[in-house]
Amino acid sequence: MAQYTTRISFVLILVIINETSFARICNSSGEHWQSRIGLLVSPIISRSKIREIEIYWNNVNIEPGDKISLFEENSSGDQREIYTVVPNSFSGVEKTGVLAEFIPSSNLSFAKRCTKYSVRWWADKEIKDTKCLGTQPTWMKERKDILGPLKMKQIFLPGTHDSASYNENDDRASIVSDFAVTQDLDILGQLIHGVRYLDIRVGRYRETNEIWWTNHGPLYRSVSLKTVIDQVKKFLDNTEEIVIIDIREFPIGFNNMSDHHALATYLEDEFRDYYLPNNYGWGTTLNEIWSSGKRLIIGYENMRIVNSHSSMWPYVLHQWGNVQSTEQLFRYLDKIETSDGDSATRPRSAMAEMTADLTYILFNGLTSLRDMAHKVNLNVTNWYSTVWQYSANIVAVDFLRSTDIVEIAIESNENRHLHCRY
Ligand SMILES: *[C@@H]1O[C@H](CO)[C@@H](O)[C@H](O)[C@H]1NC(C)=O
Ligand SMILES: *[C@@H]1O[C@H](CO)[C@@H](O)[C@H](O)[C@H]1NC(C)=O
Ligand SMILES: *[C@@H]1O[C@H](CO)[C@@H](O)[C@H](O)[C@H]1NC(C)=O
Numbered sequence: 118m119a120q121y122t123t124r125i126s127f128v129l130i131l132v133i134i135n136e137t138s139f140a141r142i143c144n145s146s147g148e149h150w151q152s153r154i155g156l157l158v159s160p161i162i163s164r165s166k167i168r169e170i171e172i173y174w175n176n177v178n179i180e181p182g183d184k185i186s187l188f189e190e191n192s193s194g195d196q197r198e199i200y201t202v203v204p205n206s207f208s209g210v211e212k213t214g215v216l217a218e219f220i221p222s223s224n225l226s227f228a229k230r231c232t233k234y235s236v237r238w239w240a241d242k243e244i245k246d247t248k249c250l251g252t253q254p255t256w257m258k259e260r261k262d263i264l265g266p267l268k269m270k271q272i273f274l275p276g277t278h279d280s281a282s283y284n285e286n287d288d289r290a291s292i293v294s295d296f297a298v299t300q301d302l303d304i305l306g307q308l309i310h311g312v313r314y315l316d317i318r319v320g321r322y323r324e325t326n327e328i329w330w331t332n333h334g335p336l337y338r339s340v341s342l343k344t345v346i347d348q349v350k351k352f353l354d355n356t357e358e359i360v361i362i363d364i365r366e367f368p369i370g371f372n373n374m375s376d377h378h379a380l381a382t383y384l385e386d387e388f389r390d391y392y393l394p395n396n397y398g399w400g401t402t403l404n405e406i407w408s409s410g411k412r413l414i415i416g417y418e419n420m421r422i423v424n425s426h427s428s429m430w431p432y433v434l435h436q437w438g439n440v441q442s443t444e445q446l447f448r449y450l451d452k453i454e455t456s457d458g459d460s461a462t463r464p465r466s467a468m469a470e471m472t473a474d475l476t477y478i479l480f481n482g483l484t485s486l487r488d489m490a491h492k493v494n495l496n497v498t499n500w501y502s503t504v505w506q507y508s509a510n511i512v513a514v515d516f517l518r519s520t521d522i523v524e525i526a527i528e529s530n531e532n533r534h535l536h537c538r539y
């Protein structure tokens with residue numbers, strides 16, 4: 118009998134230990150979401166500012182004496198506090214006036230790095246949390262054990278909207294580019310920062326030598342498709358990550374199926390050593406993808422092409438709210454993230470941005486997609502790190518680093534693995 122009692126209490130202790138260790142990591146039940154702090158890079162450009170660093174905090178239980186600070190590390194590794202805020206509420210954001218330097222993607226490493234900037238939530242004697250502004254070039258492979266058995270549909274994947282419409286420096290050309298540029302990192306930079314879903318809109322220009330270009334709508338032509346292809350290959354050559362490139366919209370120069378066949382053939386030639394054939398299908402697990410030795414999935418938004426080219430996969434479902442306010446965006450995303458109607462095996466992408474509508478733009482004094490992204494990106498960050506962290510699949514954002522979506526996706530995938538939800 119004594120032995121029996123001992124065994125029971127032993128089991129009880131195990132359960133208690135498990136619950137507390139999980140509770141510390143997840144604690145996502147009810148209103149008590151995980152607290153988080155982080156760094157954002159503002160998309161707003163003014164005469165004196167570009168890439169201003171912002172610090173944010175959410176659900177942080179502020180105690181007397183707590184502060185949140187931006188730290189800068191010098192070349193001998195010493196940390197210096199350069200900006201501090203004493204929060205007066207549990208969520209907030211603060212512009213720091215500190216400008217992140219521009220690092221061309223060709224100078225970024227394929228190993229995970231922190232920049233010299235970090236944010237710290239601390240009291241005099243205690244560091245409560247800290248995060249650095251950095252890259253995530255290897256996050257999938259690092260988590261092969263938890264991601265390997267899953268399908269793309271079951272993973273929270275950071276993506277970008279209209280990925281190739283980028284402008285890394287402030288060479289603003291026109292009102293068209295103000296409402297066309299969606300990113301401030303090139304494709305390689307996005308991938309090194311953690312993006313694994315690329316939304317590429319291709320136009321065909323017969324009068325140019327290049328022929329294939331990337332576009333945002335028919336009016337805005339960005340970089341050549343070859344530029345995008347070369348950067349994707351460079352990333353795949355230097356990592357073991359898995360990437361989806363989704364070829365879509367064809368806003369100009371596509372008159373008939375022969376244009377599509379020509380593009381599909383061009384992509385096949387360029388990506389010959391990289392793409393996974395579509396007979397694997399979206400039901401494939403990441404482990405199967407890794408075992409195949411091919412880590413590129415090419416989606417194509419035309420089913421006749423998918424049916425006639427084994428290189429082209431059924432395209433990702435884009436979920437667009439076409440909304441003009443943060444509240445409407447919340448309602449739309451909440452609807453798609455909480456409906457369980459979507460049983461398809463192909464992935465879906467929540468398009469987490471507002472749509473430019475002339476009336477809305479004029480009445481709200483917005484002057485570019487940069488303003489619109491700045492208005493919603495912190496909200497998107499906070500929503501996806503709390504209420505929708507278990508439902509999210511692909512989330513495609515504008516101006517990647519003004520969200521914290523990469524860090525959130527990584528942590529959510531870990532939380533899912535730990536079954537934090539219940
Ligand atoms: C975890 O959640 C419980 C209630 O669900 C709450 O009382 C507790 O303060 C939370 N802990 C942390 C560390 O947030
Ligand atoms: C880094 O900061 C420390 C402490 O302020 C200082 O002693 C050191 O000289 C600095 N190193 C460089 C290379 O500036
Ligand atoms: C990029 O790398 C090159 C060559 O190593 C170097 O000369 C240059 O200063 C670097 N640029 C930046 C902005 O880091």
Ligand SMILES: *[C@@H]1O[C@H](CO)[C@@H](O)[C@H](O)[C@H]1NC(C)=O
Binds near residue numbers: 372373375376
């Ligand atoms: C497709 O359109 C192009 C350009 O408009 C034209 O040159 C070509 O003949 C068309 N091909 C077919 C099969 O209709």
Ligand SMILES: *[C@@H]1O[C@H](CO)[C@@H](O)[C@H](O)[C@H]1NC(C)=O
Binds near residue numbers: 208209443444496
């Ligand atoms: C968006 O974020 C702002 C600033 O944190 C907040 O005041 C606002 O309530 C949020 N909007 C929604 C719809 O969640």
